[in-house]
Amino acid sequence: MISVLIADDEAMIRAGVRAILGSDPEIDVVAEAADGREAVQLAARHRPDVVLLDIRMPRLDGLAATAELRRSVPDTAVLILTTFGEDEYIATALGEGASGFLLKAGDPKELLAGVRAAADGAAYLSPRVAHRVISELSGGLMTRGTQARRQVEALTAREQEVLALLGEGLSNAEIANRLYVVEGTVKSYVSAILNRLDVKNRVQAAIVAYEAGLVRGREAG
Template sequence: MIRVLLADDEVMIRAGVAAILATDPEIEVVAEASDGVEAVELARAHRPDVALLDIRMPRVDGLAAAVGIRRSAPETAVAMLTTFDEDEYVMRALADGASGFMLKAADPRELIIGIRALADGAAYLSPRIAHRVIARLGTSGLTRRHPGLERIAALTPRETEVLGLLGAGLSNHDIAARLFLSEGTVKGYVSAILTRLGVQNRVQAAILAYEAGLVARS
C-alpha cells in the first residue's frame, strides 16, 4: 500500500484529490493537512511514502514545508501539486529537495502515475514542467548550485550507468530489470550516487546526468 499525506488549505481540493487517489486500491491517504506547519508535523508522525503539497498555504507554504519534511522524514518523497507552474516555483521546489511537481489542471490519471512513480523511488514531473526544466538545464540555478560535472567523472562505471538510466526517468525497479540487478542493489547505487554528487534527490541527479551528456536531449 502506498501511503500518502495530502496538504492543501482548500477542503474541496483535498476532497477531490483524495477521491482521485481512492480510485487506485493500492493508494491510501493516511493524513490531511490544511497548512505547511501541520503537514510537517503529520509527515513526522505518519511517515508516509509520499507527501503531496500545495505551494500556497497559510503559516508555512508548501515550499518551506517540503524542506521541513525532507529534514524530519527523509524517507518520504515530496511532490508539489499546484495551479502555479512558474519557473521560480519549479526550480525552487526542485532545489529544495522535491522529487515531483504536478499540476492540478492535469489529467487525473497523471496524478496516479506520479504517486506510483514517487513511491517506487523515481522522480516525476508533469510533462509540461519537464520540458521547461530540460530547456533551462544550461542556465538554471540548480546546475549553478551543483556544477558537479567533475564529480560525475569520479563515479564508477556502474554508478555512471545507473545515473544515466536515472536521468532517463527510470525507476529503481526498471533500472534493476535493465541491468539484471536486484532492486536493493540499485537502491544502494542510487544512494551512493546522490552522496558522491552532493545532491538531495533524483531530480537534481537527473539534471546533472543531462548536463554530463549521459541522457540524450530530445
C-alpha cells in the same frame, strides 16, 4: 499499500485529490492538512510514503514545508502540487529535495503515476513541467554543465550508467530490469551516487545527469 498525506488549504482541492487517489486500491490517504505546519506535524505522526504538498499555503508555504519534511521525515517523498505558470518555484523546490511536480489541472492519471513513482523512489515531473525544467537545463538558471561533468567524473562507469537511467526517470525496479541486476544492487548504486554527487535526492541527481549530458538525446549546457 502506498500511504499518502494531502496538504492543501483548499478543501475542494483536497477532496478532488482524495477522490482520484481513492480510485486506486493500492493507495491509502492517511491524513489531510490545511497548511504547511500541519502537514509537517501530520507527516511526523503518520510517516506516509508520499506527501502531496500545495506550493502556496498559510503558516508554512510549500517550499519551507518541503525543506522541513526532508529534515524530519527523510524517507517520505514530497510531490509539489502547483498551477501552470509558477515556474519560479521549480528550482527552489527541487533544491529543497522535492521528488517532483504535478499540475493541479493535469490529467488524473498523472497524479496516480506521480504518487506511484515517488513511492518507488523515482522522480516525477508533470510533462508540461518537465518541458520547462529541460528548457532551463538547456540554457537557464539550472545550467551548470562544466561543474556537472566534473561531478560525474568521480563516478565509476557503472554508476554513470545508473545515473543516466535516473535521468530518464526510471525507478529502481526499472533500472534493475534494464541492467539485469537485482533491485538491491541498484539501491546500493543510487546511495553511492547521491553521496558522491552530494545531492539530496534522485531529482537532483537527474538534473546533474542532464547537465553533464548523460541522458540520451541531451547535451550539457
